[in-house]
Structures are given as C-alpha cells and as structure tokens.
Amino acid sequence: MSEECVECNICVKQCAFLKKYGTPKNIADTWSGEGNQSLTRAFECSLCSLCTAVCPVKIDPKRMFLEMRRLSVANGQADLSRQKQLLNFEKRGTSKRYSFYGLPSGCDTVLFPGCALSGSRPHQHLQNFFPNLGIVLDCCTKPSHDLGRSAYFAAMFSEMQRYLTGHGIKNVFVACPSCYAVFKQYGKGFSTRSVYEILAREYWQPESLFSAEPVTIQDSCVARFEKDLQDSVRKLTRSRGISFEEMKHHGKKTLCCGEGGGANFVAPDLAGNWAVVRKKEVQNRRIITYCAGCAHFLGRVAPTAHLLDLVFDPVATLAGRATVARSPFTYLNRLLLKWKFKRKMKYGFSRERVFSGEE
Ligand code: SF4
Ligand code: SF4
Known part of the structure; x- marks a missing residue:
C-alpha cells in the first residue's frame, strides 16, 4: 500500500474515515501494530470498498484495513468489547436454539435466508419461494469475518460447509448480500446465487x-x-x-x-x-x-x-405499511420461522447446530 498509493486523495474526498486519518498510504506508514491508535483505527473503517471502487491505480485499501483488524485480533490485542452486541447477535444465529438445517431426501440445493432477513420479515413468503428446497437457518458469521476473527470464522464456516457438502448440497440460494459475499468468496464447491437473480430470471x-x-x-x-x-x-x-x-x-x-x-x-x-x-x-x-x-x-x-x-x-x-419487526421481536420471529420449517416438511436429514467453533 505504501508503495502503490499515489495519494491522489480521490478516495479521501468520499470517506469521513479517510478525511480524519489521511490517505491509505499515510495510514499504512504510521501503522505499527502497537499502541492504542494502531489497534483501534482499522475498526473505525466501514469496510465498504468505496475507496477500492474509485482508486485510479486499482489498489484495495479496504483489504488493508481488514488485514489490520486480523493482525490485532491474532496478536490478542484487539478489544472487541464495544462490538459485543454484534457478536452476541451472531452467536445467537449459530446457536442450537436458533439454527435449523432441513434437507429433503435427494435435495442438492438449499435456501439460506440469513439471520437479519428471517428475523425481520419472517412471513414475507420466504418459505414459499421454493417449496422443495432444503433450508438452512444459520448465520454466515460475516460479523466475525469483518471483525478480524479469522480463526473463529474459518472454523464456523468450514464446519457448515462440510455438513452441507457431506449431504450432497451443491447450490446455495441466498437472500442477504452479506451472506452472498461470504458464500461466493469462501463457499468453494457451492454454486451461490441470489434469490433476486433467480426471481428475476x-x-x-x-x-x-x-x-x-x-x-x-x-x-x-x-x-x-x-x-x-x-x-x-x-x-x-x-x-x-x-x-x-x-x-x-x-x-x-x-x-x-x-x-x-x-x-x-x-x-x-x-x-x-x-x-x-x-x-x-x-x-x-x-x-x-x-x-x-x-x-x-x-x-x-x-x-x-x-x-x-x-x-x-x-x-x-x-404506503409505508410493510410490516417490519424490530428487536426483540426479530428473535421471536426467527424461532417461529424455525418451528414452521420443522413442521412443514419431511426431511431426509436435519439438525440444529451445536458446533461452537471449538474443535
Ligand atoms: S472501506 Fe473504509 S476507507 Fe474505504 S471508503 Fe469504506 S470506510 Fe472509507
Ligand atoms: S484513490 Fe487510490 S491512489 Fe488515490 S489516495 Fe486513495 S488509495 Fe491512494
């Protein structure tokens, strides 16, 4: 980054984080991996990739900020106490209580609605999209991925991947763009498609x-x-x-x-x-x-x-009358959705997830 960034300031003009801390080159040059600022700064970036999209020399500052987060976590120096709410949300999504995998016999395709959507819009036809598909109610663990918790993310995602591929799943339909990004990047062996592309085509x-x-x-x-x-x-x-x-x-x-x-x-x-x-x-x-x-x-x-x-x-x-649930009702809705799926179909294989990232 230090050698490649020509400090043209195009990305800086777009981003409040860069306006505060300077060009990606400046941030890279002053990053030591130690000290309070070095440890916390990368967590203030939204990881949105707008800098990457506008950079005329095609470098990827977002990737650098994600790597900085990963290093802070790997060194045991990151303090994620302020992101506790986000991590708790993720933990619930992967828990035995909220997760459910239902795979009809012979099915090779699952719908993965993602935790945010299934909580806020449980009755909006999700279960009617593709009635013969398998269903996976789980979290893709992108929050941990983005917070630099690479080991936890890798353990959780690969365990899910092993279970699904081990039961013949080849295709994953996702409704959440974050899940889409995770499955496309890490879901080797799966064909990942968004439900919007499928509905449209x-x-x-x-x-x-x-x-x-x-x-x-x-x-x-x-x-x-x-x-x-x-x-x-x-x-x-x-x-x-x-x-x-x-x-x-x-x-x-x-x-x-x-x-x-x-x-x-x-x-x-x-x-x-x-x-x-x-x-x-x-x-x-x-x-x-x-x-x-x-x-x-x-x-x-x-x-x-x-x-x-x-x-x-x-x-x-x-008319502004679409029903959208807010927390804590989102959690209740996810339990109701799980209950509906459990009752709705006969599955060849099913499970609630008990894996917690500890081998
Ligand atoms: S990824 Fe970070 S640095 Fe780049 S535009 Fe988004 S918030 Fe700014
Ligand atoms: S747009 Fe690219 S070259 Fe210009 S300051 Fe940002 S990262 Fe550096």
Missing part, C-alpha cells in the same frame, strides 16, 4: 402492474461489484410496474448505510456520515434496498423498504 410472474411515484435503489456496499445482482434488483422493481431513479452514488459507487464493518459501534460519527450523505441524495424518494441492514439503518433518514416487501406487497410497502 426464472420464477417471477408479475401478478399486477400499477403506477406509483418513482423510488430509488440502495445498492448494498458488499454487493457493489455484483452487476448481475444489481441488474436483477432493478428488473424485479420494474416488473412490479414501479419506476426508479438512481441516486448519484449507486452500483459500483454506492454508499455504505452505516452498518458496514461494525464501525458504528466504535465510531458512530464516522459511520453515521454515510447516512448524512445519503439523505441529501434521496430527495424525498422512497428507498428500496435488498439488504435488511440497509433497510434498518437508512430507515432512520428516509422512508426505506426491503425489495421483498415491495415485490410481494407493493401497495402496503409504497
């Missing part, structure tokens, strides 16, 4: 078309380089007869909602700046997003709805 039959005020679309920062996924989201929106207008930052140059990398737990002012910029670009339009985290965070600055709500209940969604 193969399954979607519009039930009704109607006119409405244009909405605008928030691309998730973890999906900023996923053009096919972004196109599918727009196709699905159009298929409901709903027009949209792009914000200045969209697609590859989209903005983080403020949740990325858990930066909001240690630097709420820096993470919150993304939403401030977004608010200026929204211009009174309703935001449609395909990330439950973005829906939650941007809902604080503008009317925001999840794409699945728009697709399956456009009238209520555009």
